[in-house]
Amino acid sequence: MIPPGKFISVAERSGLIIPIGEWVLNEACRQAVLWSKTYNIPALVIAVNLSALQFKRGDLVETVTQALNRSGLPANQLELELTESVMLHDIDIVKATLYSLKRLGVRLSIDDFGTGYSCLSYLKQLAVDKLKIDQSFIRDMVEDSDDAAIVKAIIQLGHTLDLKVIAEGVEKEDQLALLRTYNVDEIQGYLISRPLTAQDFVTCYKNQK
16 A cells, blocks of 8 residues: 555646546445445535646536435535635635635535635635645644644634634643633544544444434
């Protein structure tokens, strides 16, 4: 198994991230519907990362529309994660694309917030629903008061803008305890689960339920 950090940059440089991204989007939508119908799992929101190159090519809205139509997944059960690098492209095109996606009914989040082009004026203009705090701030937040202050500030900023905030890379109970005091909305990370196959996810879901 090759971790994403090793192959995504190569896929982006070669342009292969576009067909890979389309396959992942279609497979994620299909899997979410399969979980619901086969295992009687209630409506789940499944999140899919988007590459800046998918925005640049210009047919992202059509690609998402087709994935939803093929799978039958309701649009409000799909969340698309954008990196802050998306904002480095033509902001008018990005805004138009995001508003078109919102009109479909999908949810939008900004991934790895705080590590890239964190322009607050752009953040105010974009039709996103959620900020995801990068795990680099979460990792040492219990021991590092500066990281803790940054995490707290991002959560407060998100809530001020009526956005939900999710903390990435949560691995320890003391991290979760501190995040709760900051009123974070959601967490993800090894404290919840390591990556799972589709079938293992069903087993995990049933056990936790």
